[in-house]
Amino acid sequence: MVKTYRPENLQEALRIRRETHAVPLAGGTDLMVRYRSWAGTLPKFPWPVLFINHLTELKTMGLREDGLHIGAGVTLSEIEREMEAPQALRAAVSEMAAPALRNLGTLAGNICNASPAGDAVCVLYALDAQVVLTSLSGARTVSVMDFITGPGRKDLNDDELMTDIIIPHANFSHVSYRKVGTRKANALSKMSFCALAKTKLGRIDDVRIAFGAVGPTVVRSWETEKKLLGMDADDLKDHLSAIHDDYDAMIHPIDDQRSTAVYRKQVSLNLLDQFLQNLVKEL
């Protein structure tokens, strides 16, 4: 028999988490699928479950000094409707699932899933998003890319709960988010691409480029992005093939049932080239 807990408040949730290491379930849209059984029997959780979807402390969302804070209990639908949320994130959230999933599922759950194919995670990488991990001993903040350590693996201690996601302030003049799937909505993507750039006086002032589902984790390179900073249209034109080659060397997708490695790689580079060429035109 599975043990389940329904704490009254966050403090109690953290205590139960420390004492039992019960697995937190907010929306449940991932866990209920993963531990489902087939035809007529009940889901089979291999561990105790801690319900946190009703905790009001986790349901806040709003701008603060360090950026947009999204509580771990905030649903994807609520983020989609939040005007302060970055455009690319809202697009990713609305395309990733049908309303009945968005209405239950949370971004925190999506991050904890640690899937290299998570569409929202690709965008969060590009946005430099951070997560707040809280336990009875205190809280720590880590970047999403440090939090996700591999497919399905994450830096979460067994007494911690993810309580908040922080998206630092930033403005972009160029936003490109593409989810390439077999079908549009409600499908896992073959690959996703998120590129953000800000230009100032004809030069690149900020740029972030992230590729989802092309490696064990989302691919993003500070080194290459740094090269792009300060470039004007001519510089960028001269460096198009070098940048292309940089990413070519970094992207190592696999074959799976949704796509082939060779396709994922080619499309990643096609979308990169297109983004950079458009940038050249608009610089």
Added chain:
Amino acid sequence: MKISCTVNGTPRVFHAEPHEDVQHLLKREGYISVRDSDDAEGFAGSDTILLDGIPVYAKLLSVGQIQGRTISTPESLLSGRKLSVIQQAMVDAGVVQSGYNAPAAALLLSELLERDPDPSEAAVKDALSGLFNRATGYQQFFQAVEIAKERMKDPDYATEIAPEFRDDLRVVGKVRPKIDGTKLVAGWKAFVEDMVEPGSCTLKMLRSPHAHAYITDIDTTAAQAIPGVLAVITHLNCPDRYYGKAGQGFPEPSPYDSRMFNQKVRHVGDRVAAVVAETPEIAEQALSAIKVTYEVLPAIFTVDEAMADDAPIVQNGVVEYMAGAPDDLEQYNASAEPKDGKVVIQFPIHADPHRNIAAGAHGSIGDVDQGFSEADTVIERTYETSQIQCTPLETHISYAKMDGDRVILHASTQVPWHLRRIVATALGISENKVRVIKERVGGGYGSKQDILLEDVTAYASFLTGRPVLYHYSRKEEFIGNSTRHPMKITVRLGSKKDGSITAVYMDVRANTGPYGNHCLTVPMNACSKSLPLILCPNMKFDVTTYYTNIPPTGAYQGYGAPKGSFALMTALGELASELGLDLLDVIEKNRVRDGSLLEILKCLGEGREGTPAYVKSCGLEPALTEGANMIDWGVKEQADDPDVMIGKGVAIIQQGSGLPGLDHSCADIKMLADGSFMLHSGGADLGTGLDTVSVKFAAEVLCVDMGQVSILSGDTDNTPFDTGAYASSGTFFSGSASMFAAEDLKKEILSSAAAILKEPVEDLALAVPGKVVSTSGAELTYWEIAQETQAGLGRGQLVGYASFTTEDSAFPYGAHFAQVSVNRLTGEIHVDKYYALQDCGTPINPELALGQIYGGSFKSIGHTLYEDMMLDDQGVCQVTGLRDYGVPMISELPTDFKAVLVPTDDPYGPFGGKSVSEISCNGAAPAIANAIHDAVGIWIRTWPMTPEKVLRALGNI
């Protein structure tokens, strides 16, 4: 644990297991409209409820999440028996057909309209983006929302829902609500799962992990020792009988090549053992306690592997013939392996099981060699189609119970009578000991023609005396179900410079998988439903079907036609391109037309001599003209995005209307004491509206409103025989039987009235609303006639009866046009426009006919572009759910999607009607292949036409 929440306005306290999901809870508490189509995949939406007013999937919700919250189920939409505005609008728009998750759709749209009384098309798409609908596609939901929106402002709002036909008729050809629409959209008891009594047992199946193996040992002792396990059935204790599972008429053109369980397993997912237990949990526990030892054999998965000289033999058993055995049979069987069992062939079908050949067919007209030598250009191309799934929303289900010594089967089937025959055969009892009750079918599409689980469910109940339920999981649906036969089709076309075709050769190599269900007829259909589209004096075909170890195949809407059409119509496009001619001109030069004699059909009987047929009605000319206009044929379109190229394509298609000479339908109709009518039809309405067709025919003939005619259909105890709903036979065969039964009753009514009025019968006629009028001015109401005939000294209840058979054919035709955008960076293909123009003779239910066309076209767009049952190199299906399999959802709808009815009046069809549904599956693949070529100059010759294949063909990978 104890859960307090509010359901549909009532505070409730439930006792639940802490890990129970909310769909499970609601269903067992009687909220039966909250169904499950995906085993908690969060995809199909049949389990949609509102939680505090917003839509969620109940199957993904744990009971721990609903404490103190408010739940609304589709039951909340009703006021008493009255449908809500959106529910009624859905029925009126024709979008409720098989209707399994129609209640969920109504709930979603109702929530949308509450939020936004004037929703945009995008808002409707978003609201329904988590709802899967296979039967009608999604197009008519927009219309339902429009109607509901207006009726919310003005309850009397009326609009033209669909064009109407035949001014000379009152109900036939007119838009009328489907007669079971209300009960389906309301979520009332309708499906097999709704008939299950408390205390019923569960059957679960242990399935083979190997693609090809002998079971060398199977130990069920531990499983049988588990308290609550009632029986374990294996190849060691099952009935020792071979029987056909194809659900066809007897004698079947499919071999009997399996028993209930076999010592040899032939695909991953093949039956190994069935457990019958008190609960699903005990059944699962018992499954894991069965110990099986396998001797694994090399396996084959493709036609090419099956053809190899040293190929492993899938069916290496003793071959027997019920008729027409070859002289060398004894010698042939010398190499047979007893562990492989038997292959019992009913009559010769060119089978050679020991060389993996399940069936074959060969034929020709004219002289093809001569034809090719006269050609200026000859092209030869090979096309491949993939294995695809029917994916009904209601997964396969069977519920059996005993009534004394009789087996009662509640079935979701297309073939109640074949099912009765096959179950009786399997159990070794006579047919009177079996009763099949066809319930509403939550999607069939062919897969509910095959007998996939009813035999073992019936036997389980027969053995244990207990009611037994077997309900497939979605995972089982992918490995234990009939699918479309993969085919490799080579087409050779010879043509003059001007595009006149001088010779056609078609070589069809089909993959039937482990068993030979439909192994002759599906592949033959690839020829018989495509070659007659072209008028060419020289034609030849070779059909060969191979056994392999892929998951089983069988019937699927369109049967062989979608594959034959894909090959032949794409080849026609390739020929036109080769000749530098316009495809539409080439089609026009060669196509079938009114009055054509289809000589090739003489070689294409289903295992018997065929008959050439004349085309008595053909709407291709108006269909092609109108379609070309709609899509601006010949005009090259430019996209805003420089990386996107646009192209247009077309295909002409055909089907049949049942199987003349093979199909047989019966009906009777009785006058009740007040002059209303009870119609008993053998027809199996699988959601398409066949019952509505039958009622319309009876009401039309008897001059009454449809409300005066009730129908019972598909119950083997209470309705007369019918071969079933397959091969597009519903309207033409079952409908004709209802029409002629009503005609027969009409004679009875007139002769009774003549006797009562003492007037000559020639002076009498039926008149609306339900009376007999005489040229003398005398009148008798049906009430008066019924009172008189059923009085103490009356002549007895008036009954009409008909059995309908025919040798005449009524071919439906169609032209499908597609416009696609192809993205050169990603290879993505988007269908911008899809126009399906179809001639179904007189459209009997115009709005339902449109729904069938939308549904068939859209599912075949899915087959063409997305759907894929990937197998790994061990034959394990990598797909366990609808999401990964890739069924098209509302977000994939063509931007502009139109189904158009092109009426003709067929002399053989009832009220001029022909079939409409199956043919809709035949156009998408070739129309899209031709459009892709027009866009970017590449030919994609295999399904699915993925972005990868596009980039590869473009040389980008």
